[in-house]
Amino acid sequence: MPKQADKIIQTLKSKGLRITPQRFAVYSNLLHRSDHPTAEQILKDLNQDAPTLSQATIYLSLQTLRDVGLIREVLLEEGVCRYDANIFPHHHFRCRCCGQIEDISWESFSNLSLNKLRSGLEVDQYEVIVQGKCDRC
Template sequence: MSSQADQIVAVLKSRGLRVTPQRYAVYANLLGRYDHPTAEDILSDLNQSAPTSSQATVYSSLQALREVNLVREVLLEEGVCRYDANVGPHHHFRCQCCGAIADIPWETLSSLNLQTLSPRWQIESYEVTVRGMCDRCQPKEPQ
């Protein structure tokens, strides 16, 4: 087993999870991605070489990983749940044209003043989604 594989196994065990081939595969897939895939995207990836995972298995693996804070759900568009193995604090950018999603470092938007919000609200956490057009979708200026 490679060093990265050993690390994945160790992380799963340290969180009290039983290491199954499917759970390992789902977590390893997410660790190697930055596109915030859906469960269907992950299933498609896993089954490209040899169909061995079911939709139910992927969903149950994601739920188990989420419960121990190794994965988080990202809701950037209505009705679509995406997953992210980056569970540290950060924000997101979503291209309105192509749908690309990118992480924005937490510090980039650290100057937000939450004290100006209603004093009746007890804020526990927040995440900002910035929407716009990525560099690939922006019209190119003639040279």
């Protein structure tokens, strides 16, 4: 078994998850992507050669991986849930023309001040979503 597969199995086990072929496939797929796919895109990608996974299985696997903190949901546009295996703090840029999404380092907004928020609000997490036009458009 290749090193990458061993690492994925160890990561899933460390979170107390059973290693199923479906869960392994979904997590592996996300680890090798940077495009923040939807569940439908993951399903299409995994079923490209041999359609064996159902939409329900993909959603259940994504929910389980999210619940144990191995992936996160990214909401960059209304009504579209995307998934990201990069669980470290970072922000996102979304091109309004082509829809391309890319990560922005956390440090890019290190001077962001939350001091001007209304009194009584307690921030425990934030994410900046930048939208505009990418250099390819």
